[in-house]
Amino acid sequence: xxxxxxxxxxxxxxxxxxxxxxxxxNGRFLIHRxxxxxxMPTDYYRAVLANTVKVTEEELSDEEIAQIIKExxxxxxxxx
Numbered sequence: 090x091x092x093x094x095x096x097x098x099x100x101x102x103x104x105x106x107x108x109x110x111x112x113x114x115n116g117r118f119l120i121h122r123x124x125x126x127x128x129m130p131t132d133y134y135r136a137v138l139a140n141t142v143k144v145t146e147e148e149l150s151d152e153e154i155a156q157i158i159k160e161x162x163x164x165x166x167x168x169x
Contacts, residue, residue, distance in 0.1 A: 104126060105125070105126040105127075105128075107126070109122045109123075109124075
């Protein structure tokens with residue numbers, strides 16, 4: 090049973106993932122290299138770059154910074 094045309098199109102759009110495992114010259118280390126190749130039309134990137142987002146800076150109080158850090162720690166604990 091072969092792939093459907095829809096499935097073939099879906100697979101063509103997915104990134105190409107290559108994984109290479111080698112050892113260092115002295116043999117002490119294992120080197121695991123992953124290369125992700127994602128091919129997209131240049132028009133897409135031009136559109137992204139043309140639609141720049143304006144960022145405004147604002148001062149944060151020490152209390153606001155502490156709250157952001159607390160929320161981040163709680164979020165990380167929830168993932169465990």
